[in-house]
Amino acid sequence: MNMASIVIFIFTVIYITAGNANTGFVNVQCKTENVGQYGQLSLLECAVKTSQEETDLEIRAVSWKKEGVDEPLLVFHRGGTTKQPGYSFAEPSWNSKNMNVSLHITNTAVEDQGVYTCTVVTDRGVITTETSLKVTAKYSKPTIISEPEKITQSTGGTLVCNSVGGYPKGQIRWFGELNEDWTKSAEMEVKQTKIGLFNLSSKLTLLQGSTYSKYKCAVFNTSGGKEDEATFEVPEGRDASGRLVVIGSLIVLLVVIVILYRRRYRRGH
Template sequence: MAVQAVLLLILMSVSLGNTQTEMLKLECQTAVGVVGQTTKLCCSFKKNFKADQINITAGFVTKRGERDPLFWFKKGVANGDHRFKPPSLNDPSLLLTDTAVSDEGQYDYTVLTNRGITKEALRINVTAKYNPPSVSTWPEKIEEGSPAELNCIASGGYPAGTIQWFDSTNTNWTMNATLEITEREDQLLHLSSKLTFAKINSSWAPFKCVVLNSKFVKDGETTSHQSHTGDEDRSGDTGFIGGSVIAGLIVIGLIIVGLLLALLYRRRHVQRDFPGITRQAGADADADIDADEVGSLHAPVKHKGFYLHRFSHALSDGSVPVVAFKIPSSNLGLSGLYVSSPIHARESLNHLLCCLCCRSSAEAKWRC
């Protein structure tokens, strides 16, 4: 059938003569198809005469290097490769569905019209994007300063591309890598790149694997996440240091809590011995007491290191006011009520404290 169609077209071209052929010219653009998708073979007529309509009656497509036509049609009926779709009455363009790598190449396209026969060469280029790359390491856990290998693979692309390597500082390591390209059964390509180190440095990580197509346009990239034994050791040291810091903070916190409890206990102890104390004046421990201060009511006083409770009192007959100093039992074992007049309060108090300091058992009371 194919041979008959070819002979028919040849006979038609001879009968029509070369004059009409030169008046009608077919022009086709190079087509770029993507694997698995539909590719349009764009063609058009260039004519040297005025005509309202050009009707296409027959045609065939032959791939260079092959004898028989790959596809032919006559009056809208197609034969041969079913993936080719015949043109419309006025448009000589063709459609190629489910494009494959095997479709790439040079073709001859011959068309018979009501205005003559014309023939044109056309080319189909095929491309396919590579799948996202993946990276593996050897050994799985890399030791600092030891030999190591990084492997990057990308498959399913066409035409042949390349793989480049970059470290964390974007330094190109591709010159240290070897690239291997193999063809799959479907004629798509498999890329494999190996980057080898005699002594690897963890500061270079992570490495980035970049896949470029035949036009050096990036098809994809991935970053290696290799683990280093040195990193684990450093993380262990960091954990130990962090644990020590936390333990130290806990100890300091316990000490602070203990001190606060001790101060609270002492404060409560003082308040228990001196129920009238609401606050301490913060005066110097060795400050003397003025006569005016002695006259205040129910206020505790710290004099020469001793806490005394002072208060005003009157004699039994109510005629002479006195000032009494009460020493709690906690002051060196001496307790009692010491009374003096407001005028001689300073002297009396000093004498009292002298007795306390000497642990004297002098008289417990005196009076002016």
């Protein structure tokens, strides 16, 4: 008999013996939605609440299960606790007199997102309540590279913005030097990794002769909030070698003017 079968048997027996008790003054209150950060400790808040008339309440059993998972995550019965790795009571020294039955999830993963059921059996009866966990992960600071590596305002090219390791799926948006939105002119690619996180990449093509001096790439989460941004400055169309050519041409022209002037001066005399 596996752990799930044992739990079902235990709670069936307890329900038969305690189910006829009055649960009207005993309730399990859970936070409707809990938010956990990827890789961090998450808390599913649940507590047993009693009326003033109820005293000396005893918790006989507790079970935490996740929707879609057969095996219970945590079970308390007859003074002992059985749990899966990564799950525990939020109270380290929890006992049957402690009304805080909240669940801790260590090293939260994307797969931990979902609906959870907390069942509490007391000497007054059985109460079952649901709560949910939403997992989020912040995207990395965007980075911008150009293709080709050296572009100018006159040559044009492509800007590529990358931001990785976020959850849920976000969006990359582009802005010009006057903060105008260029997102519709870009192409975004989304890839989901094996661990469930998203990598975002967006390409913005700069047309020759119509390129601004500055572009900004920003990453937004699924709620529309901006997490971070990066700026790319496009050099002027005329590079250093071009300026040297122009300066050299002006010097040559000046020399020619001086020579012609001297010749005319000598002829005049």
